[in-house]
Structures are given as C-alpha cells and as structure tokens.
Amino acid sequence: EAGVAQSPRYKIIEKRQSVAFWCNPISGHATLYWYQQILGQGPKLLIQFQNNGVVDDSQLPKDRFSAERLKGVDSTLKIQPAKLEDSAVYLCASSLGLADTDTQYFGPGTRLTVL
Amino acid sequence: GNSVTQMEGPVTLSEEAFLTINCTYTATGYPSLFWYVQYPGEGLQLLLKATKADDKGSNKGFEATYRKETTSFHLEKGSVQVSDSAVYFCALSLGRGNEKLTFGTGTRLTIIP
Numbered sequence: 288e289a290g291v292a293q294s295p296r297y298k299i300i301e302k303r304q305s306v307a308f309w310c311n312p313i314s315g316h317a318t319l320y321w322y323q324q325i326l327g328q329g330p331k332l333l334i335q336f337q338n339n340g341v342v343d344d345s346q347l348p349k350d351r352f353s354a355e356r357l358k359g360v361d362s363t364l365k366i367q368p369a370k371l372e373d374s375a376v377y378l379c380a381s382s383l384g385l386a387d388t389d390t391q392y393f394g395p396g397t398r399l400t401v402l
Numbered sequence: 403g404n405s406v407t408q409m410e411g412p413v414t415l416s417e418e419a420f421l422t423i424n425c426t427y428t429a430t431g432y433p434s435l436f437w438y439v440q441y442p443g444e445g446l447q448l449l450l451k452a453t454k455a456d457d458k459g460s461n462k463g464f465e466a467t468y469r470k471e472t473t474s475f476h477l478e479k480g481s482v483q484v485s486d487s488a489v490y491f492c493a494l495s496l497g498r499g500n501e502k503l504t505f506g507t508g509t510r511l512t513i514i515p
Binding site: 290291318320322327328329330331332335343378380382389390391392393394395396 | 406438444445446447448451491493501502503504505506507508
C-alpha cells in the first residue's frame with residue numbers, strides 16, 4: 288500500500304515570496320491533516336479536512352496560509368507571503384476517518400527554509 | 403488547554419540498557435495517548451497507542467501504560483538496540499470530532515554499541 292506522498296521535499300524561498308505544498312493521502316482515507324513542525328518542537332496542527340470539508344482550522348494563520356482539498360483526495364497548502372518564522376517542516380497525514388482512534392499516517396514532510 | 407510534556411533529551415544509552423522516556427499530559431476529557439517515532443531520514447510513524455485508562459500499548463519490545471491517576475504514559479523498553487536510535491514523540495488526541503494530535507517536543511535517543 289502506498290503511503291502519504293508529499294512534494295516538494297525541500298523548498299528555499301525569500302521572505303515575502305509565495306510557496307505551495309502538495310499532499311496525496313493514502314487511498315480511501317477520508318481525513319487529511321496538515322501539521323507544522325518547527326525545529327526542536329513537536330508538530331502542531333494547522334488544518335484538518337474530512338473529505339473536502341474543513342473540520343478544524345483554528346490554528347491556521349489565515350492572513351497568509353490557505354489550504355484546499357477540492358475533490359476530497361489530494362490537498363494543497365499555500366503560504367503567501369512567507370515570513371522568516373514560517374521556516375519549518377510541513378507534514379501531511381491521513382486517516383480512515385471512521386473512528387476517533389484511527390491511526391494517522393504521516394508523509395515524509397516538506398522542509399521549508401525562508402531566507 | 404491540552405498539552406504533553408516529555409522528558410527532555412537528548413538521551414544516550416548503551417546497547418541492551420533499559421529505556422524509560424517520561425511523558426505526562428494535561429487534557430480535558432479522556433484522551434487517547436500515542437507514541438510516535440521518527441527514524442533518521444524517515445517520516446513519523448505510530449509506535450504504540452492506548453485509548454483508555456490502564457490500557458497497555460506495545461510494539462517492537464516497547465511498552466507504555468495509560469495511567470490516569472498520574473496523567474502519564476511513559477515509554478519503556480527492556481533492552482535497547484542501535485536500531486532504536488530515533489526521535490520519540492508522545493501525543494494525545496481527544497477524539498470525538500477532535501482527532502488532531504497534540505505532540506510533546508520529542509526526545510532524541512541515541513544508542514551506542
């Protein structure tokens with residue numbers, strides 16, 4: 288079974304530029320998560336989708352971050368404009384979405400460096 | 403709010419030593435508890451979990467018991483191997499429409515031969 292796919296794996300941009308990350312979850316997984324992991328910290332949820340609807344985006348900085356999952360499958364996370372403090376690893380995870388104890392499966396992450 | 407506090411690292415042990423990584427939590431309600439592991443160059447993967455008080459999660463020789471009275475979920479292994487070198491994250495989830503994981507800061511474990 289293929290795992291969660293993310294691209295690109297690495298991205299370096301200047302501050303105030305825009306960037307987009309892509310995630311393709313495990314086939315059949317209804318729930319998709321984006322987490323931000325700053326160096327030395329644990330991952331923090333940015334947004335959770337159930338199919339193509341948003342369940343939780345309370346910690347998404349909506350003035351600069353946006354995310355979509357239009358067809359309920361793959362998802363894109365965008366940052367516009369980027370700030371230095373956005374340097375982090377962006378993790379995508381997915382789960383079946385059938386039970387509240389479903390295992391979340393993580394992708395390899397996208398490491399973003401903002402200069 | 404909900405939070406997870408983990409033993410600070412890094413932790414360095416000799417092969418075959420006993421391992422304990424402490425984890426305590428604060429949560430409203432009754433969370434499920436998890437240990438995730440990140441091996442060098444790889445993504446986060448679930449190591450074990452426990453969904454209610456007194457449950458014991460186990461996998462690959464690792465164990466952790468959900469202790470409601472001490473709000474703890476300490477990770478243990480009786481005899482570590484070099485291949486256990488990784489970063490370990492304790493996490494909780496409240497479930498019931500709030501499935502997001504709240505993570506601790508992670509503990510880097512290095513096992514030397």
